[in-house]
Amino acid sequence: MKSYGVLLRKISRRILSLLLCAVLFCAVLLGGCSAPKPVDTKAGGESTAVPQKVIALSKSNAELWLLAGGSLIGTSEDAMELAGISPETVSLGDMDHVSLEAIAGL
Numbered sequence: 001m002k003s004y005g006v007l008l009r010k011i012s013r014r015i016l017s018l019l020l021c022a023v024l025f026c027a028v029l030l031g032g033c034s035a036p037k038p039v040d041t042k043a044g045g046e047s048t049a050v051p052q053k054v055i056a057l058s059k060s061n062a063e064l065w066l067l068a069g070g071s072l073i074g075t076s077e078d079a080m081e082l083a084g085i086s087p088e089t090v091s092l093g094d095m096d097h098v099s100l101e102a103i104a105g106l
Contacts, residue, residue, distance in 0.1 A: 055103060058095050074106050 055074040056062035062072060062079035071086065076095040079085065090106060093099040 053106060055092065055106065057092070057098055074103065 053073050054065060054070055056065055056072055056079060057076055059076065059079040059082070062075045062085075063082055065072060066082060066084040071084075072089050074090040074092045075085065076098060077091050077093060078095055080089070080091055090102060092102045
């Protein structure tokens with residue numbers, strides 16, 4: 001005859017395993033319930049979202065972004081002389097000492 005403690009341990013293990021299975025099932029089932037985010041795509045499946053605010057922390061990054069047709073709202077001091085920098089573009093300081101306050105203010 002089995003003791004009462006052994007029987008209780010078997011039952012508690014089964015209950016815990018069933019509870020764990022139920023929690024995992026709910027997590028998997030409800031994990032995909034968020035609404036899909038709409039994305040504008042071209043016919044080829046390419047995303048057409050354009051960044052609204054772009055900063056470049058070095059002259060080379062600023063030059064590449066401008067050559068790609070983008071516009072900057074802020075860049076490092078050495079990039080302010082590049083062609084394509086608008087008068088509204090904010091200088092964020094030296095490339096080695098960029099002002100985080102200026103970036104946060106943009």
